[in-house]
Amino acid sequence: MFKRLFIYIMYLKDIFMNSPILITAWRRVDKLEQLLLAIKENKPEKIYISCDGPRKNNNDDKERIQKVKATIDKLIDWDCDLYKLYNRDNLGCRGAMIKAINWFFDNESEGIILEDDCIPNNEFIPYCSKLLKKYRKNYKVWNIAGTNYQQGLHRGDGSYYFSKYFHCWGWATWKDRWLNIDEYIISWAKAKEALLLKSIFNDPLEIKFWTDIFDKFYKHNIPDTWDIEWTYTCLINEGYTIIPNVNLVKNIGFDKEATHTKFTIDQYSNSSLILPIKHPTFLVNDSDADRFTFYNHYQMCFKRRLKLIYKRPLYYPRKIFSLIRDLITK
Numbered sequence: 001m002f003k004r005l006f007i008y009i010m011y012l013k014d015i016f017m018n019s020p021i022l023i024t025a026w027r028r029v030d031k032l033e034q035l036l037l038a039i040k041e042n043k044p045e046k047i048y049i050s051c052d053g054p055r056k057n058n059n060d061d062k063e064r065i066q067k068v069k070a071t072i073d074k075l076i077d078w079d080c081d082l083y084k085l086y087n088r089d090n091l092g093c094r095g096a097m098i099k100a101i102n103w104f105f106d107n108e109s110e111g112i113i114l115e116d117d118c119i120p121n122n123e124f125i126p127y128c129s130k131l132l133k134k135y136r137k138n139y140k141v142w143n144i145a146g147t148n149y150q151q152g153l154h155r156g157d158g159s160y161y162f163s164k165y166f167h168c169w170g171w172a173t174w175k176d177r178w179l180n181i182d183e184y185i186i187s188w189a190k191a192k193e194a195l196l197l198k199s200i201f202n203d204p205l206e207i208k209f210w211t212d213i214f215d216k217f218y219k220h221n222i223p224d225t226w227d228i229e230w231t232y233t234c235l236i237n238e239g240y241t242i243i244p245n246v247n248l249v250k251n252i253g254f255d256k257e258a259t260h261t262k263f264t265i266d267q268y269s270n271s272s273l274i275l276p277i278k279h280p281t282f283l284v285n286d287s288d289a290d291r292f293t294f295y296n297h298y299q300m301c302f303k304r305r306l307k308l309i310y311k312r313p314l315y316y317p318r319k320i321f322s323l324i325r326d327l328i329t330k
Contacts, residue, residue, distance in 0.1 A: 017129035020046040020111040022104040027064035036075040050100035053087040097226040105175040112172040117253025124248040128172040142239030146170030146249035158280030162240040170249030246272030
């Protein structure tokens with residue numbers, strides 16, 4: 001009885017923790033509505049919200065963005081400090097996101113970041129808030145993630161484990177870590193020459209995978225994204241990301257309106273609970289979990305290829321057709 005009462009008291013202590021939150025939006029009204037309704041139960045006391053501007057000569061963008069702004073005014077109806085950053089022009093995924101996070105940390109020393117298609121459950125915000133406080137001065141930890149790609153595998157002896165991989169679908173960090181971001185991965189040429197990735201990864205496939213990604217971004221600024229730069233920064237600084245042992249955030253952005261990922265073969269529910277939090281005994285990187293993440297999230301292993309063929313049977317025929325067409329037209 002006393003044990004159950006203690007657990008309940010600890011749960012109440014955790015659930016009301018409430019850090020500043022940054023929400024980034026653009027033109028997806030329906031997704032923003034779901035996000036705002038999801039966080040309403042927590043009633044964050046400080047909300048920063050950024051919205052990118054319309055593309056040039058695009059009236060549809062203008063109309064949708066006006067609806068986004070109206071939705072913000074309508075749905076954030078609880079007592080809170082609300083700050084807005086609305087871009088006049090379209091800065092794109094990378095420019096708008098980095099500008100928003102910089103603005104957020106011009107005003108706060110730590111906080112939670114959610115893009116408009118990342119829907120948290122009601123324990124995500126207190127989970128992040130508690131860990132932001134706990135690891136504030138522990139510079140081994142750079143991020144707190146809300147997503148878990150372990151497909152039910154429990155890692156370590158706590159409610160979360162430590163990873164070298166940054167997960168961006170609902171996360172939190174501190175200003176003093178974010179200020180280290182290498183926005184254009186300018187140091188990549190020296191890091192590549194020094195074979196730095198060999199000291200981070202043991203698997204040649206991982207080294208090649210990330211080398212190819214960093215090369216492409218360094219040389220061509222492709223794709224138009226912000227998370228490659230932050231992933232790179234965390235890796236070269238050996239900054240760990242806390243990963244919950246259950247998934248707390250659901251990404252609903254896989255559709256034709258997505259900037260990069262139009263579909264997914266993996267769906268993760270956000271219905272699992274994590275409070276009260278049990279801290280792991282040791283602050284060490286879980287290499288087994290990271291290997292699983294690489295082969296089951298980043299890399300297309302055989303099992304995932306079969307899953308892709310089942311869900312999208314025309315995916316590979318279209319890819320082959322596209323390659324043949326490109327060869328013919330050259």
